[in-house]
Every structure is written in C-alpha cells, then in structure tokens.
Amino acid sequence: MTLNDELRAFVTESFMFGKPYKDFADDDSFIEHGIIDSTAVMELVAFLENRYRVKLLDQDLVPDNLDSVNGLARFVESRLPPNFTGARDASRIVLDRQ
Amino acid sequence: MCGIAGSFNLDGTPVGQVSLQGMLRMLSHRGPDDAGFYAENGVGLAHTRLSILDLAGGHQPMCNEDSSFWITFNGEIFNYLELKKDLLAKGHTFATRSDTEVILHLYEEKGEDCVQYLNGQWAFAIWDNQRRRLFLSRDRLGVRPLFYTQTGKTFLFGSEIKAIFANPAVSREIDFAGLDELFTYWCTIPPTTLFRNVHELPPGHSMTVDAGGIATRPYWDLQFNRSPEVVDPCHEEFYADQLLDLLADATKIRLRSDVPVGAYLSGGLDSTMTTALVKKVANAKLRTFSISFDNAEFDESGYQNEAVHFLNTEHQDLRCTKNQIAEAFPEVIWHTEKPVLRTAPAPLYLLSQLVRNSGFKVVVTGEGADEMLGGYDIFKETKIRRFWESQPHSKMRPLLLRRLYPYLRNIQEQPDAYRKAFFHINVDPKLQPFFSHIPRWQLTAKLKTFFSDEVLAELSDDGHGKVRSRLPICYASWDSFSQAQYLETKYLLPGYILSSQGDRMAMAHSVESRFPFLDHRVVEFACKLPVSLKMKVLNEKYLLKRCAKGLIPPSIANRHKQPYRAPEACSFFEPAARAYMDDLLSPEQISRDGIFDAPAVTMLVEKFRKGAAIGAKDNMGLVGIISTQLLIHHFINHFERRMAPHDA
Numbered sequence: 001m002t003l004n005d006e007l008r009a010f011v012t013e014s015f016m017f018g019k020p021y022k023d024f025a026d027d028d029s030f031i032e033h034g035i036i037d038s039t040a041v042m043e044l045v046a047f048l049e050n051r052y053r054v055k056l057l058d059q060d061l062v063p064d065n066l067d068s069v070n071g072l073a074r075f076v077e078s079r080l081p082p083n084f085t086g087a088r089d090a091s092r093i094v095l096d097r098q
Numbered sequence: 099m100c101g102i103a104g105s106f107n108l109d110g111t112p113v114g115q116v117s118l119q120g121m122l123r124m125l126s127h128r129g130p131d132d133a134g135f136y137a138e139n140g141v142g143l144a145h146t147r148l149s150i151l152d153l154a155g156g157h158q159p160m161c162n163e164d165s166s167f168w169i170t171f172n173g174e175i176f177n178y179l180e181l182k183k184d185l186l187a188k189g190h191t192f193a194t195r196s197d198t199e200v201i202l203h204l205y206e207e208k209g210e211d212c213v214q215y216l217n218g219q220w221a222f223a224i225w226d227n228q229r230r231r232l233f234l235s236r237d238r239l240g241v242r243p244l245f246y247t248q249t250g251k252t253f254l255f256g257s258e259i260k261a262i263f264a265n266p267a268v269s270r271e272i273d274f275a276g277l278d279e280l281f282t283y284w285c286t287i288p289p290t291t292l293f294r295n296v297h298e299l300p301p302g303h304s305m306t307v308d309a310g311g312i313a314t315r316p317y318w319d320l321q322f323n324r325s326p327e328v329v330d331p332c333h334e335e336f337y338a339d340q341l342l343d344l345l346a347d348a349t350k351i352r353l354r355s356d357v358p359v360g361a362y363l364s365g366g367l368d369s370t371m372t373t374a375l376v377k378k379v380a381n382a383k384l385r386t387f388s389i390s391f392d393n394a395e396f397d398e399s400g401y402q403n404e405a406v407h408f409l410n411t412e413h414q415d416l417r418c419t420k421n422q423i424a425e426a427f428p429e430v431i432w433h434t435e436k437p438v439l440r441t442a443p444a445p446l447y448l449l450s451q452l453v454r455n456s457g458f459k460v461v462v463t464g465e466g467a468d469e470m471l472g473g474y475d476i477f478k479e480t481k482i483r484r485f486w487e488s489q490p491h492s493k494m495r496p497l498l499l500r501r502l503y504p505y506l507r508n509i510q511e512q513p514d515a516y517r518k519a520f521f522h523i524n525v526d527p528k529l530q531p532f533f534s535h536i537p538r539w540q541l542t543a544k545l546k547t548f549f550s551d552e553v554l555a556e557l558s559d560d561g562h563g564k565v566r567s568r569l570p571i572c573y574a575s576w577d578s579f580s581q582a583q584y585l586e587t588k589y590l591l592p593g594y595i596l597s598s599q600g601d602r603m604a605m606a607h608s609v610e611s612r613f614p615f616l617d618h619r620v621v622e623f624a625c626k627l628p629v630s631l632k633m634k635v636l637n638e639k640y641l642l643k644r645c646a647k648g649l650i651p652p653s654i655a656n657r658h659k660q661p662y663r664a665p666e667a668c669s670f671f672e673p674a675a676r677a678y679m680d681d682l683l684s685p686e687q688i689s690r691d692g693i694f695d696a697p698a699v700t701m702l703v704e705k706f707r708k709g710a711a712i713g714a715k716d717n718m719g720l721v722g723i724i725s726t727q728l729l730i731h732h733f734i735n736h737f738e739r740r741m742a743p744h745d746a
Contacts, residue, residue: 013701014710016547017547017548017698017699018701019547019697031516034544037713038516038713038714039712039714039715040713041516042712043710061516
C-alpha cells in the first residue's frame with residue numbers, strides 16, 4: 001500500500017464511510033467536494049500526527065497541505081523525520097511505523 | 099391538553115365506535131383522565147382528556163345548544179374568559195366553564211375566522227352537521243400537532259400519526275421525501291411527514307373537508323419590518339416597557355388553570371424570566387423543575403441553583419445520565435414519530451415524567467424567546483458572516499466567529515483558512531434567500547452519505563425549492579437577520595423544538611407546556627422590533643435582558659447563551675443501549691429496512707467504538723440512523739404490537 005493509498009483509504013473510510021463518489025481523484029479538493037467539515041480537519045490532523053509522527057504547526061493548517069490526497073501525501077513526505085530520508089518508498093515507511 | 103382523533107366517511111357510511119376506540123387507544127398518554135366519542139352522519143370524533151380547566155364539565159366531544167356543531171379540541175384558549183364575556187353579551191348561553199365551549203360559540207358567531215380571535219395553543223376539529231363539513235385548525239406557531247390522511251373515501255385525522263395508523267386501511271411506509279427533508283432541515287416541511295400519504299396541517303393553517311374535497315388555507319404568518327431602523331436610546335425604555343407588559347399579561351393568562359402550574363427552569367435567561375414572571379404575577383410558592391448532567395459541558399445546575407435561590411422556588415432536579423438517555427431513547431422515538439439528529443429530547447422525556455410523578459400536569463417554559471427576540475447563535479453567525487462578506491479578505495473579521503461558539507472546541511481550534519469555506523462566505527446567489535441557514539443545511543445534508551443507493555436514487559436536489567416556494571412575497575425585502583428568524587420560527591420551531599422536544603416529550607407523560615414567549619401578541623411585537631434591539635452588535639436578546647433587570651439574577655441575565663444540549667451519540671455505547679443497538683444496526687437489519695447503506699453504518703459505528711468519532715456529522719449521523727431504525731421498528735415492522743398492548 002502506498003502512502004497515497006493509505007491516505008485515500010483513511011479519507012474514504014473516515015469521511016465518506018466507504019462510499020466515495022464516482023471518479024474520486026487524488027487531486028480533488030476535500031472542501032469543494034464537501035468531503036470534510038470543520039471537525040474533519042481536526043480528525044485529519046490527529047491522524048497525520050499519530051500515524052506518521054509528524055508535528056503540524058498552525059501555519060501548516062492550510063488547504064494547500066490538507067485539501068487533497070496528493071496534498072496530504074506531499075506534506076507528509078516533506079515532514080517525515082530525517083531517519084526516513086531517502087526512503088521514498090512510502091509503503092516501507094508506513095509498514096515501519098506499524 | 100388532550101388527544102384528538104376522527105374519521106369522516108365522505109360517502110356517508112357510518113363510522114364505527116370500535117375504530118374510534120382503536121385511534122384513542124394510541125393517544126391514551128395524551129389524555130388519561132377521560133375519553134369520549136361522537137359518531138353520527140358518517141363522521142366520528144374522539145377525544146382523550148387531560149383535565150385542566152372545568153374538571154367536571156369539560157367532557158368532549160362537545161356540542162353547541164342545538165347539536166348542530168360538535169368539537170374535539172386539544173389545547174388551551176388562554177383568552178377564553180374575555181371571549182366568553184363578549185359572546186354572552188351577544189346572547190350565547192354556556193353549559194360549561196370550559197374554553198372548549200367558547201370555541202364552539204365563537205365558530206357559530208364568526209365561522210372560520212374564529213381562529214383570528216383565539217389566543218392560545220390548539221388543534222381542533224369542528225363538525226358542522228348541517229353542511230356535513232369538517233373544519234380543522236392548528237395554532238399560529240404549531241404548539242399543538244395535527245395530522246391527517248385520506249384513504250379511499252375516508253378522511254382521518256389525529257393528534258399523532260399513530261392514531262391514524264390504528265386504522266388498518268392506512269398503509270405505513272416511509273416517505274423518502276420526508277427523510278430527505280429531515281436530513282437537511284432537522285425537520286420535515288409540512289404537509290410532508292416521515293410517512294407516505296400522511297400529512298401535517300401546517301401551523302397557522304385551517305382546513306375544511308367535505309364531499310367537494312380538502313381545502314387548506316393560511317390564516318396567519320410572521321410579518322417582519324421591511325427595513326432596519328436606528329433606535330434612539332431614549333426609546334429603548336419605551337420598547338422594554340411594552341415588552342415587559344406583554345410578557346406579564348401573556349404569563350398571567352397562561353396561569354389560568356384549575357390544577358397547579360409549575361415551571362421548567364434551565365438556568366438560562368428565558369426560563370428564568372418566565373419563572374420570574376410567574377412568581378411576579380401569581381405571587382405564590384412555585385414548583386420548578388430542571389435537568390442537570392454529570393458532564394460539565396452540558397450541565398447548567400450552577401445557574402439553576404442561583405435562579406432557585408433568587409426566586410425562592412421549590413425545586414426538583416433530574417440528574418440525567420448517558421445510560422438513562424440510552425434507556426429512554428426507543429420510547430422517545432415512539433413519541434416523536436420522526437427521526438431526530440440530537441439526543442436532546444430524551445432528557446425532556448424524563449423530565450416530564452418527573453413533573454407528572456410530582457403531581458403536576460402543567461408547566462410554563464421559556465421556548466420561543468430565542469426565535470423571536472434574537473437569541474440563537476445562528477442569528478449571530480449570520481451577522482458575522484455578512485460582516486465578513488463585505489470585506490472577504492479581512493483577517494480580523496473572521497476572528498469574530500471564534501467568539502461565537504466558545505463551547506465548541508473544533509471551531510476554536512479551526513484554521514482561519516477553513517472558516518471561510520465552512521461558514522460559506524461566498525454563497526451561491528441562487529441560495530442567497532437562505533444565507534443564514536446554508537451552513538447548517540449543507541452540513542446536515544452530508545448525512546445523506548449514509549442513505550442506501552435505493553433511497554439516494556429517489557432524491558433530487560432542487561435547491562430548497564419547496565422552502566423557496568413557501569416564502570412570503572415580502573421576504574426579499576427583509577434584512578438577513580429577520581429572514582433567519584423567519585426560517586427558524588417557521589420550520590425548526592414547530593418541526594423540532596415544539597414537537598420532538600416539546601409537545602411529544604411532555605405529552606408522553608400527560609404534561610402540558612405553556613409558552614408565554616409564543617403568545618401571538620408577543621410574537622407580533624417582536625417581529626416589528628428593530629433588529630438592533632434584538633441583538634445589539636453581538637449582544638443577543640438585548641431588549642429581553644433590559645426587561646429582566648431586577649427580576650432575575652444579574653449573572654443569569656449577563657451569561658453567554660448556552661444552547662440546551664445533552665450527551666450525544668456516546669450515550670448509545672452505555673449498557674442500556676445494548677438491548678437494541680446490535681439488532682437495529684446489524685448489517686442484516688439495515689439491509690432489510692433499506693434506508694441506509696449497511697457497510698457505511700458499520701464503519702460509523704466502528705469509528706465510535708475506536709473513539710475516533712468526534713465531530714458533529716458523526717454524532718448527528720449516528721443519532722439520526724438509530725432514531726430512523728427505531729422509527730421503522732415501531733411503525734413499520736412491529737406496529738401491531740403497540741396496537742393492542744393490553745391484549746398481548
């Protein structure tokens with residue numbers, strides 16, 4: 001499972017309850033498609049912090065980072081701790097953390 | 099306060115008393131003191147009585163002097179003494195001391211316009227024996243319920259839908275349109291109900307039924323001022339005096355009763371004010387009742403105790419637990435007859451039980467003040483959103499939203515960039531008439547994710563066309579604040595506050611609620627008030643707070659508005675819910691009932707079990723799903739079990 005796959009699965013299960021709309025794409029805006037509401041942002045942040053051990057600062061909480069599967073993946077990859085540098089295979093990162 | 103029901107065979111076929119008895123049996127909780135029938139000439143009227151006025155002489159159905167008119171009536175006409183005086187002067191003679199008889203004579207005098215003269219809360223049917231015509235009416239704001247259906251040549255009506263379903267000829271099916279409305283507006287939009295072909299008479303409407311058919315007409319609606327006015331501070335006193343006079347009289351006539359009257363005391367401004375007015379008007383020892391919670395997030399007992407000491411009432415408190423909410427919830431839905439998205443009705447169900455067990459049948463409560471005098475956060479939110487909209491790039495203006503919901507953690511912690519999206523600053527021009535309510539409606543509508551494909555295929559998004567088509571002509575000329583008040587008072591007040599949290603929860607235990615803030619004179623006065631007196635900048639219920647000075651504790655007058663809330667979906671993971679949760683929400687049962695998508699429901703429940711469900715959508719979703727499943731359980735799958743409980 002790639003990082004994108006895992007993030008997509010989280011969003012699909014937690015906010016769309018396993019019922020993604022047709023052609024749900026990794027670049028689709030969560031806000032524009034009504035996928036997340038105000039509390040979902042907090043859920044998303046809690047998931048990223050717990051699952052990937054990344055710390056989100058106030059300035060990180062912007063739609064550029066959190067408003068699509070691809071945006072989330074880019075953000076997580078950019079913030080992974082140094083010991084994961086070079087581990088571009090997201091599936092290994094995810095598995096290492098389990 | 100009572101239960102009414104009736105049957106009208108348009109072809110003149112006699113109505114059997116057995117079928118009327120079946121209807122009444124479903125309404126026995128509304129009127130345990132007496133029951134009566136009238137059946138003749140193809141019509142049958144039935145009545146279960148909660149005796150409050152003229153305990154000995156108020157038996158119903160009741161007729162006029164020559165038996166040409168018969169009435170079955172649920173409610174109270176608070177100005178009945180004044181009306182009776184006028185009618186006596188016109189030569190009418192009375193056989194009882196009841197308000198029921200006043201309606202009958204007023205109908206003789208004024209015909210269908212009689213409702214214009216009534217100050218009260220009512221649902222009634224009058225049978226005109228000569229014209230073979232039924233006249234039905236419901237009070238202006240929808241305090242008392244009235245439902246009807248037509249099956250073949252038979253017209254049926256009742257205070258509750260279960261009375262109509264007592265007739266086996268009536269089919270019991272969920273109406274997907276009603277479901278769609280409830281999962282958007284939190285209520286159905288009359289005449290739609292949750293059941294196909296069962297209709298609700300809208301508040302402020304009357305109806306006639308005869309061989310020619312059914313005709314419904316409005317007799318009253320809210321009328322706000324066309325333009326905002328600037329108020330000279332000197333005139334504030336004038337408005338405050340007028341409001342206080344009106345409220346005092348509204349309270350005084352609501353104390354007319356032959357049984358003792360108590361009061362609900364939540365610890366908020368509104369119920370403390372009504373309690374203070376009762377004390378002031380009646381000048382007697384008063385019994386008050388309240389709900390408190392272990393969870394500090396919901397509990398208001400500190401303020402309740404302050405009010406009790408200040409007003410010197412004899413007080414009883416119901417300490418409500420999550421387990422009690424879970425335990426009561428199935429019966430709550432039997433009474434609401436529609437799904438709910440909040441558990442808040444359950445503690446009120448338990449409170450009315452306490453009231454009844456304490457020997458009281460009547461309580462005065464504070465509902466209506468938030469709608470009419472500008473208390474709800476949605477009004478404040480509308481003002482802030484409009485303020486922000488005028489300078490959408492402002493960094494400071496959206497920060498006001500953080501002041502709006504101090505009790506909602508997620509709003510406090512929300513990134514600014516998201517506030518703009520979630521509070522819908524850029525509303526689609528076509529949805530501008532609903533500017534105030536779009537964030538709530540769109541958030542709620544997301545719950546439809548849980549609907550099954552079969553239900554979703556039946557729904558269509560018409561841009562709130564039904565609500566739009568019912569807006570008054572002058573609606574567009576009102577300011578945003580008044581438009582928000584209109585939507586809130588027209589739909590959520592009768593469709594949820596006064597029904598699922600109001601009449602149904604109180605009457606489940608034969609308790610009648612009375613609402614001074616919903617006296618139509620108070621409502622009409624409030625509609626004409628300048629907006630700045632309802633909410634001065636962001637100070638809600640400004641004028642009411644002025645009126646309250648000296649009457650209630652200053653700490654209560656000045657506290658931040660806290661809406662009544664109860665522990666939500668977490669209640670369903672308490673032991674008492676085990677008896678029904680697994681059965682109702684099993685994938686097999688969900689699939690059999692067909693309303694929801696079984697895997698989606700399972701995921702939601704799992705999310706709760708993992709402790710990951712923290713948001714409003716998850717909470718409303720689970721409460722909505724459980725209550726819908728309970729509705730199907732009670733009214734579709736197992737209604738016969740409730741039909742004859744004494745025979746089982």
